Amino acid sequence: MTSSPALVVDGIHASYGPLQVLFDSSLRVERGEMVALLGPNGVGKSTLLKVIGGLLTPDAGTVSILGQDLTSAPTRxxxxxxxxxxxxxxxxxxxxxxxxxxxHGYTNSDRKWTKEATEAALAVFPRLNARRNQAASTLSGGERQMLALAKTIVGDPKLLVVDEFSLGLAPVVVGGLMDLVRRLNERGASILLVEQSVNVALSLVHRAYVMEKGTMIAEEDAAVLAADPERVAALMLGGHAEAHA
Structure with a gap:
């Protein structure tokens, strides 16, 4: 029997009071797949993440995680x-x-496993391990992003959603974080990456969705899209009709 997708977002409409932000937005992430959600600021990407995470109840549509309809379920x-x-x-x-x-391991009742997972996460990031007893407030931006991703190792997620992990970081730091995301995927995590840097996203994922004004305007194979920079530019500028011309 075929296993259900890691994530199915189907026909989502969502609003903040009288202001509707999402219009019939749909996407899916298969198990073991890495998918990007692309688009400039203000098109609804963060709102869709709130719906996926249970922080915003949609007006219509459904959210299923690993085969469970969790549209109305709390974040927990x-x-x-x-x-x-x-x-x-x-x-x-x-x-x-x-x-x-x-x-971050609070959801796991096995405290011994949580401690072992913590040490495993620190082994992945020698820089964090060297600062293991420092307050998080004293870390650099890149180190804080490493810490955010290291916590996912402890959490051992089946579905990982990453929002703008490259923002404001040096390219060498971003490269290291991309390697970690790949390793998490190899460990079994399905991944949805929300990212403004098209080059970063397309070099990492298998498929990509492009959002404009609260709806999906394209679903593409990442390699195919990366090979067509004119189409990428048209999509990111909202010119999807011209991109098909």
Whole structure:
């Protein structure tokens, strides 16, 4: 029997009060797949992530994670189902690196496993390991992003959603983070990457969606799209009709 996709977002309409932001938005991530959601600021990407994470209830449509319809479920249920979201460089600033990682294993009742996973995560990031007892607030931007991704190793997600992980970071740091995302994928995590840097995203994922004004205007094979920079430019500038001409 074929396993269900890691994520299915189907026909989502969502609003903030009277302002509708998402219009019939749909995407899917198959198990073991890496998918990018592309588009400039203000088109609804972050709103869609709130719907996926349970922070915003849609007006219509459904969200299924690993075969479970979780459209109306609280965020806790989605985490229990295997969802992990990395948004920016989020951490507990007054807590140490180790404490941040241990906190991220709270959903697992096996404390021994959580400690072992914490050490495994630190082994992936020697720079973090060297700062293991420092407060997160003292880390550089790149180190805080490493910490955000390291927490996913402790969480051992089945579905990982990463939002703008390259924002404001040096290319050499971004390259290292891309390697980690690939390794997480190889470990079994299905990944949805929301990213403004088209080059970063297309070099990493298998497929890509492009969003404009709250709806999907294209779904493409990443390699095919990367080989057609004129089409990429047209899509990112909202010129999808011309891109098909």
């Amino acid at each position: 249920k989605r985490v229990e189902a295997g969802l992990c979201q990395v948004v920016g460089q989020s951490s507990f600033p007054s807590m140490s690196v180790v404490e941040n990682l241990l906190m």
